[in-house]
Amino acid sequence: MRSYLYDNSDADQRELHDSGVAVSMEQLRGLGIEYRRLNGNTAENLAAVEQLCQERSYKNRDEINISPSLLPEYEKKIKIFFTEHIHEDEEIRFVLEGAGFFDVRDKEDRWVRILVEKGDLLIVPAGIYHRFTLDTTNYIKAMRLFKEDPKWTPINRPDADKNQYHLAHLQSIGVS
Protein backbone atom coordinates (compact mmCIF):
# COMPACT_ATOMS: atom_id res chain seq x y z
CA MET A 1 0.00 0.00 0.00
CA ARG A 2 1.15 3.47 -0.82
CA SER A 3 -0.81 6.69 -0.99
CA TYR A 4 -0.23 10.11 -2.43
CA LEU A 5 -2.01 13.06 -4.00
CA TYR A 6 -3.11 12.34 -7.57
CA ASP A 7 -1.40 14.49 -10.21
CA ASN A 8 -4.56 15.23 -12.24
CA SER A 9 -2.72 14.77 -15.54
CA ASP A 10 -4.59 13.52 -18.60
CA ALA A 11 -2.46 10.37 -18.84
CA ASP A 12 -4.08 6.91 -18.78
CA GLN A 13 -5.93 6.28 -15.50
CA ARG A 14 -3.84 3.11 -15.08
CA GLU A 15 -0.57 5.07 -14.79
CA LEU A 16 0.71 6.00 -11.30
CA HIS A 17 -0.33 9.67 -11.39
CA ASP A 18 2.01 10.30 -8.47
CA SER A 19 2.23 14.04 -7.76
CA GLY A 20 5.18 13.41 -5.42
CA VAL A 21 3.16 14.49 -2.37
CA ALA A 22 2.81 11.51 -0.01
CA VAL A 23 -0.33 10.97 2.05
CA SER A 24 0.30 9.20 5.38
CA MET A 25 -1.65 6.39 7.06
CA GLU A 26 -2.61 8.97 9.67
CA GLN A 27 -4.13 11.23 7.01
CA LEU A 28 -5.97 8.26 5.49
CA ARG A 29 -7.38 7.42 8.91
CA GLY A 30 -8.51 11.04 9.13
CA LEU A 31 -10.62 10.36 6.03
CA GLY A 32 -12.18 7.28 7.63
CA ILE A 33 -10.08 4.84 5.60
CA GLU A 34 -8.92 1.71 7.41
CA TYR A 35 -6.08 -0.49 6.26
CA ARG A 36 -4.68 -3.89 7.27
CA ARG A 37 -1.69 -5.66 5.87
CA LEU A 38 -2.35 -9.42 5.76
CA ASN A 39 0.94 -11.02 4.85
CA GLY A 40 0.62 -14.44 6.44
CA ASN A 41 0.00 -17.68 4.63
CA THR A 42 -3.39 -18.34 3.05
CA ALA A 43 -4.82 -19.95 6.19
CA GLU A 44 -3.61 -17.11 8.43
CA ASN A 45 -5.02 -14.49 6.11
CA LEU A 46 -8.36 -16.26 5.94
CA ALA A 47 -8.45 -16.42 9.75
CA ALA A 48 -7.86 -12.65 9.88
CA VAL A 49 -10.67 -12.11 7.36
CA GLU A 50 -12.97 -14.36 9.44
CA GLN A 51 -12.21 -12.30 12.52
CA LEU A 52 -12.92 -9.03 10.74
CA CYS A 53 -16.24 -10.46 9.49
CA GLN A 54 -17.15 -11.46 13.05
CA GLU A 55 -16.26 -8.04 14.45
CA ARG A 56 -18.37 -6.24 11.85
CA SER A 57 -21.14 -8.80 11.40
CA TYR A 58 -20.25 -9.47 7.78
CA LYS A 59 -21.94 -12.59 6.52
CA ASN A 60 -20.85 -13.05 2.93
CA ARG A 61 -17.92 -12.72 0.60
CA ASP A 62 -17.02 -13.33 -2.99
CA GLU A 63 -14.00 -13.05 -5.24
CA ILE A 64 -13.76 -10.91 -8.33
CA ASN A 65 -11.19 -11.25 -11.10
CA ILE A 66 -10.79 -8.05 -13.05
CA SER A 67 -8.93 -8.28 -16.34
CA PRO A 68 -9.93 -7.89 -19.97
CA SER A 69 -10.26 -11.66 -20.41
CA LEU A 70 -11.69 -12.65 -17.01
CA LEU A 71 -14.38 -10.08 -16.26
CA PRO A 72 -17.57 -10.23 -18.34
CA GLU A 73 -18.44 -6.81 -19.79
CA TYR A 74 -14.97 -5.61 -18.83
CA GLU A 75 -15.03 -2.24 -20.63
CA LYS A 76 -18.41 -1.33 -19.19
CA LYS A 77 -17.46 -2.38 -15.64
CA ILE A 78 -14.15 -0.53 -15.75
CA LYS A 79 -16.00 2.67 -16.67
CA ILE A 80 -18.47 2.19 -13.81
CA PHE A 81 -15.66 1.53 -11.30
CA PHE A 82 -13.82 4.71 -12.36
CA THR A 83 -16.86 6.99 -12.27
CA GLU A 84 -16.78 9.01 -9.06
CA HIS A 85 -19.39 7.60 -6.67
CA ILE A 86 -20.35 6.74 -3.10
CA HIS A 87 -22.00 3.74 -1.48
CA GLU A 88 -24.31 3.71 1.49
CA ASP A 89 -22.20 0.89 2.98
CA GLU A 90 -18.49 0.57 3.53
CA GLU A 91 -16.53 -1.22 0.81
CA ILE A 92 -14.08 -3.85 2.12
CA ARG A 93 -11.61 -5.27 -0.37
CA PHE A 94 -8.78 -7.77 0.23
CA VAL A 95 -6.32 -8.06 -2.64
CA LEU A 96 -5.46 -11.69 -3.41
CA GLU A 97 -3.42 -11.15 -6.59
CA GLY A 98 -2.39 -8.25 -8.76
CA ALA A 99 -2.85 -4.58 -7.95
CA GLY A 100 -5.04 -1.55 -8.49
CA PHE A 101 -5.79 1.97 -7.34
CA PHE A 102 -8.56 3.32 -5.17
CA ASP A 103 -8.85 7.10 -5.45
CA VAL A 104 -10.66 8.83 -2.59
CA ARG A 105 -11.51 12.49 -2.02
CA ASP A 106 -9.67 14.22 0.84
CA LYS A 107 -10.94 17.04 3.06
CA GLU A 108 -10.05 19.62 0.39
CA ASP A 109 -11.81 17.52 -2.28
CA ARG A 110 -8.49 16.49 -3.87
CA TRP A 111 -7.93 12.97 -5.14
CA VAL A 112 -5.77 10.75 -2.96
CA ARG A 113 -4.53 7.71 -4.86
CA ILE A 114 -4.14 4.49 -2.84
CA LEU A 115 -2.13 1.72 -4.49
CA VAL A 116 -3.30 -1.67 -3.24
CA GLU A 117 -1.39 -4.88 -3.88
CA LYS A 118 -1.52 -8.52 -2.87
CA GLY A 119 -2.00 -8.77 0.90
CA ASP A 120 -3.61 -5.33 1.30
CA LEU A 121 -7.03 -5.07 2.91
CA LEU A 122 -8.74 -1.71 2.52
CA ILE A 123 -11.94 -0.43 4.11
CA VAL A 124 -13.47 2.49 2.23
CA PRO A 125 -16.10 4.12 4.48
CA ALA A 126 -19.71 4.65 3.52
CA GLY A 127 -20.44 7.99 1.91
CA ILE A 128 -16.93 8.92 0.69
CA TYR A 129 -16.56 9.84 -2.97
CA HIS A 130 -14.17 7.36 -4.60
CA ARG A 131 -13.35 5.41 -7.76
CA PHE A 132 -11.27 2.37 -8.73
CA THR A 133 -8.96 1.45 -11.60
CA LEU A 134 -6.57 -1.31 -12.51
CA ASP A 135 -2.91 -0.39 -13.00
CA THR A 136 -0.99 -1.02 -16.22
CA THR A 137 -0.69 -4.76 -15.49
CA ASN A 138 -4.47 -4.94 -16.02
CA TYR A 139 -5.14 -7.57 -13.37
CA ILE A 140 -6.49 -7.79 -9.85
CA LYS A 141 -8.11 -10.60 -7.92
CA ALA A 142 -9.89 -9.35 -4.83
CA MET A 143 -12.11 -10.69 -2.10
CA ARG A 144 -15.18 -8.53 -1.50
CA LEU A 145 -16.75 -8.76 1.93
CA PHE A 146 -20.37 -7.94 2.42
CA LYS A 147 -23.16 -7.93 4.93
CA GLU A 148 -26.32 -9.87 4.25
CA ASP A 149 -27.75 -7.13 2.14
CA PRO A 150 -24.98 -4.88 0.85
CA LYS A 151 -25.95 -1.45 -0.38
CA TRP A 152 -23.30 -1.34 -3.06
CA THR A 153 -25.25 0.51 -5.66
CA PRO A 154 -22.95 3.29 -6.80
CA ILE A 155 -24.45 6.74 -6.47
CA ASN A 156 -22.54 9.07 -8.76
CA ARG A 157 -21.46 12.64 -8.21
CA PRO A 158 -23.26 15.03 -8.02
CA ASP A 159 -26.36 12.92 -7.29
CA ALA A 160 -24.88 11.92 -3.92
CA ASP A 161 -24.00 15.46 -2.81
CA LYS A 162 -27.03 15.62 -0.52
CA ASN A 163 -27.10 11.90 0.32
CA GLN A 164 -27.37 11.35 4.08
CA TYR A 165 -24.46 8.88 4.12
CA HIS A 166 -22.26 11.35 2.24
CA LEU A 167 -23.23 14.21 4.55
CA ALA A 168 -22.60 11.99 7.59
CA HIS A 169 -19.18 11.07 6.19
CA LEU A 170 -18.26 14.74 5.67
CA GLN A 171 -19.31 15.51 9.22
CA SER A 172 -17.29 12.58 10.60
CA ILE A 173 -14.09 13.87 8.96
CA GLY A 174 -14.72 17.43 10.06
CA VAL A 175 -15.92 18.92 6.78
CA SER A 176 -19.42 20.35 6.51
Ligand code: KMT
Ligand atom coordinates in the same frame (compact mmCIF):
# COMPACT_ATOMS: atom_id res chain seq x y z
C1 KMT B 1 -15.79 -1.28 -6.65
O1 KMT B 1 -16.88 -1.34 -6.07
O2 KMT B 1 -15.31 -0.22 -7.07
C2 KMT B 1 -15.04 -2.49 -6.82
O3 KMT B 1 -15.50 -3.52 -6.42
C3 KMT B 1 -13.73 -2.40 -7.47
C4 KMT B 1 -13.12 -3.70 -7.70
S1 KMT B 1 -12.57 -4.52 -6.25
C5 KMT B 1 -10.84 -4.35 -6.28
Ligand code: NI
Ligand atom coordinates in the same frame (compact mmCIF):
# COMPACT_ATOMS: atom_id res chain seq x y z
NI1 NI C 1 -17.23 1.86 -5.04
